[in-house]
Amino acid sequence: MTAACLMNTYKPLPLSFVRGEGARLWDETGRQYLDAMAGVAVTNVGHSHPQLVTAISEQAGLLLHTSNHYRIDWQQRLAAKLTRLAGLEQVFFNNSGAEANETALKLARLHGWAKGIEQPLILVMENAFHGRTLGTLSASDSGSVRLGFQPFSGEFVKVPFGDIEAVRQASRVYGERIVAVMLEPIQGEGGVMLPPPGYLKALRAHCSNNAWLMILDEIQTGIGRTGHWFAFQHEGIVPDVVTLAKALGNGIPIGACLATTAVARLFTPGSHGSTFGGNPLACRVGCTVLDIVEQQSLLENAAIQGERLLARLRETLAGHPDVMQIRGLGLMIGIELARPIRDLTHIAAHEYGVLLNVTRGQTIRLLPPLIIEESDVEQILAAVAGVLGCVIDRNSARHTTRSSPACRR
Incomplete structure (x- = not known):
């Protein structure tokens, strides 16, 4: 299948998804990804929510x-x-x-x-x-x-x-x-x-x-x-x-x-x-x-998981030379970088199975579904740290960051 018939208004990654459930998507090969951008703040209640599937199916038939x-x-x-x-x-x-x-x-x-x-x-x-x-x-x-x-x-x-x-x-x-x-x-x-x-x-x-x-x-x-x-x-x-x-x-x-x-x-x-x-x-x-x-009390979950993600990012990336500021409210978080990092979104998806977004050239924008859990927060954290050249020390009870050559650059 060719994209030649589409107007040249997007620069999509070489990824195509065939199925979604909750906070996750699956590509044509069956690989799973955590959707940390929710289709750019769209799928707040997750993909293929059973109540939505029922509502859409019933209404389409009516x-x-x-x-x-x-x-x-x-x-x-x-x-x-x-x-x-x-x-x-x-x-x-x-x-x-x-x-x-x-x-x-x-x-x-x-x-x-x-x-x-x-x-x-x-x-x-x-x-x-x-x-x-x-x-x-x-x-x-x-x-x-x-x-x-x-x-x-x-x-x-x-x-x-x-x-x-x-x-x-x-x-x-x-x-x-x-x-x-x-x-x-x-x-x-x-x-x-x-x-x-x-x-x-x-x-x-x-x-x-x-x-x-x-x-x-x-x-x-x-x-x-x-x-x-x-x-x-x-x-x-x-x-x-x-x-x-x-x-x-x-x-x-x-x-x-x-x-x-x-x-x-x-x-x-x-x-x-x-x-x-x-x-x-x-x-x-x-x-x-x-x-x-x-x-599902998703307002409360957005506040709780948002605070957790913001705190973990600040703890993990503290002192990183490429990180200028980490800011956000609820599950709307931005990580402003000192410089653009090439292929950041591709690396996050390919290496860590997490879909990220970069806006204004050098701000990582995190917009995960409001349904995410603590384990999802840790997966997002690992992907962000990974693309910035850091390694999460999972042997530590506090999950602190261990410096790597890329972190020290």
């Missing part, structure tokens, strides 16, 4: 599509679950994260229009990533993914992530033209960058005081990834708009834009739409995913 010209009961059920968990009131369903963010951007424009602002501005963050449509690329800040697609929309003002004083300064400069701020509570594609404690709370207060919409892109952080349903819940706030995708469908394409009633009513019949958004299959899967997370 009804896949009717269009939004008719009431969709599963859509209403999923909306009710999501709004209860998030503390918001209404939902629009899409097919992807980029579409959900486009929905949020349209709400921001309507918010400005309702205030009589002819040239509204949206505050966004340096190092952000919100999608690959032209609108979401305009709101993003990655040179490699933006290259060749200029000119971008001029409605965005970028400020440093995590700097509340920069937000206040932009407010003083642009005044009432700013109608919203859009950001990831943790920058995923940007290298798992966390803001300082209290930043989101201060930003929430600033938005409220200036009648801005606070839009949080929780496409990667949402549905339990950080140990709460949503990352914003760590600071006890509620934004005006939240976008979701990825883990909501566990592999079935779905996106969602949640908003307060005051914001959601900016949309009127015909002002926005989606042919496939919120179809019965995707919404039944979404409901089932939320049920599984609750039934």
Whole structure:
């Protein structure tokens, strides 16, 4: 089989998987791998979960599509679950994260229009990533993914992530033209960058005081990834708009834009739409995913195993010359390296049977399923240490790191 008929937009490893179960995948030869990236924060409840298999099979035999010209009961059920968990009131369903963010951007424009602002501005963050449509690329800040697609929309003002004083300064400069701020509570594609404690709370207060919409892109952080349903819940706030995708469908394409009633009513019949958004299959899967997370206490497990993995990485890699910083929250962890390491993901898969991801060129990003156990944490640790040239001393009760020539380079 040849890839010549595919557009040249990816650089996949020479691996192809034929089966998945829980946190593991099997390739064509029958070799097993630990999926420590969960399809880029998608398969939070693991591969081939029996409840999801049943839900998908049953729904496929009943009804896949009717269009939004008719009431969709599963859509209403999923909306009710999501709004209860998030503390918001209404939902629009899409097919992807980029579409959900486009929905949020349209709400921001309507918010400005309702205030009589002819040239509204949206505050966004340096190092952000919100999608690959032209609108979401305009709101993003990655040179490699933006290259060749200029000119971008001029409605965005970028400020440093995590700097509340920069937000206040932009407010003083642009005044009432700013109608919203859009950001990831943790920058995923940007290298798992966390803001300082209290930043989101201060930003929430600033938005409220200036009648801005606070839009949080929780496409990667949402549905339990950080140990709460949503990352914003760590600071006890509620934004005006939240976008979701990825883990909501566990592999079935779905996106969602949640908003307060005051914001959601900016949309009127015909002002926005989606042919496939919120179809019965995707919404039944979404409901089932939320049920599984609750039934299996996966929020708690993400917090426990995330703390364990973060602590073990810091203990094992302390003083490593190639490791600049290890950071994360829940099961969203980044290991920033001093330099790119060639073939890192290939070595991790080939030598250690662990699927890793590298973002921004030199940050190892770990996004394992929320179902992982302590033994999985140790396997991930061994793979990361191995690709960085370290050896885990398994004869030690504390599993300390034994220096190797590669570690000392």
